[in-house]
Amino acid sequence: MCTACSCGTQDSTGTTTRLATDEGAGRVYSVSGMTCGHCVSSVSAQIGKVEGVSDVQVDLAGGAVMVSGSGFSDEQIRAAVKQAGYEPAGTGA
DSSP states (O other), X not given: OOTTTOOOOOOSOOOOOOOOOEETTEEEEEEESOOSHHHHHHHHHHHHTSTTEEEEXXXXXXXXXXXXXXXXXXXXXXXXXXXXTOEEESOXX
């Protein structure tokens, strides 16, 4: 079952990935616990509220979140992920 939102979706991977490095115009973060569309929506919405964030793209299958924009810190993104009810894996580069 999806532990963060309790929607009943099974977690098919059961793994936690590590934080990736900067990639192109955005930063890529690994987030554990996302298993469904509701998870994607929750994480996207919370990160989208961070000042300076212009775009959020979530790869549910890979557990990765690419955040574009400027003026935000890794700590702000980690805090937004936690606010959404998920765990960021690792720390910013």
